[in-house]
Amino acid sequence: MYHNRPLVQDLRAMKKRGEKISMLYVQTKEEAAAAAAAGINMLSIEGRFFDAEMREAAGDCFVQVGLPYGGWGPLHGTFLTTAEEYLRTAFKFSSLGGDAFYCSASYDIQKTLADNHLAVVGHIGLVPSYITWTGWRAVGKTGDEAAALWRHTQMLEKIGVFAAELEVVPDRVAQYLTENSSLIMLGMGAGKHADAQYLFTEDVCGYGVNHKPRHGKVYADMGPKLKAIQDERIAAFKAFKADVNAGGYPGPEHTVAIKDDEFDAFLSSVKG
Structure with a gap:
């Protein structure tokens, strides 16, 4: 099923050719179907929203399924805390058609997923699950912080991660990370040099009620409707x-x- 959706090797080829990748965060089947109809390359779907119907609605889009960071596991009614629990959950979503799996847990957990031949997406920069350490702000605006992002990038490469969400990072730092790493950089507020441009549907469609991020752009004002x-x-x-x-x-x-x-x-x- 879904034979026409891209593979990791296709995304890597797009990076190598300098082609831009479009990416949206969706929560409903209607949003996923609209993205597929529009030819969006990649979708990010949280595990709590992902099922066989959502995968079907996503059509030819490459789907990154978000594994909950210490969140509720769909298999055994417990919080995900161990590498085995993350792995079981990823395999479950893989059986439903997930193409890759976002994971911001520890390096050892991400490595376990990668070692089991799952496509893993890490996170660099402003990571919501690490917010107690950084606050809601751009990360990498000092030399030391930017160097730490580079070390983190290198570690993700080393353990077998193939892509990373690059969130709210200065554009020149993002450019360096993108051009000097094999990781496919999924930029959100990271400037034009990231491999992908990633936005939330609620921002693109203008119906979000939360804080509007600096990098957000409204393409349709659906809020009043x-x-x-x-x-x-x-x-x-x-x-x-x-x-x-x-x-x-x-x-x-x-x-x-x-x-x-x-x-x-x-x-x-x-x-x-």
Whole structure:
């Protein structure tokens, strides 16, 4: 199935040729299907949203499935803490058609995944799961921090990771990392030199309600339309509730009738 979607070797060839890669974070089948129809190269889908239907909706897109960082495991109802739990979860998602697996856990866990021939995506720069160490800010604006990013990049290469999300890193640092590493750099707020440009659907479509990142760009202002739909939905629900309370629903047109003689027969039967 999905024979036309790209492979890791295809993405590496695109990097080598200097072709730009488009990437979106999606949460619904409708978003995934729209991305596929638009010819988006890569999708990022969190494990909690990924299933066989989502994979089908994603069509020919290369799908990176996000493994939860210490998050809820779909297999055994526990938090993912060990390499074996991460591996079992990745294999489960692989069986559903996942092409690669985002993992920001420790090097040893990422290496275990890579050693088992899974395509692993790491994370460089602003890593949300490490936020207690850095805060919500650009990472790599000092010489020492930029050097640390380079060392991290080298370590990811060494353990077998094939790509990395490169998030909120100065553009010249991002360019150096991209041009001097075999990793496919999935840039989010990392300037134009990253191999891929990666945005969240909520930013692209303008319906996000969270903080708008500097690197976000709105291509369609769907926020007002979605709010109007939600307002109509709420109004419909209120009208339904009021109709129930007033006894207006259900009416005769919503009710199944029974003939009088049949009802009389029923009463005779149960009372007898």
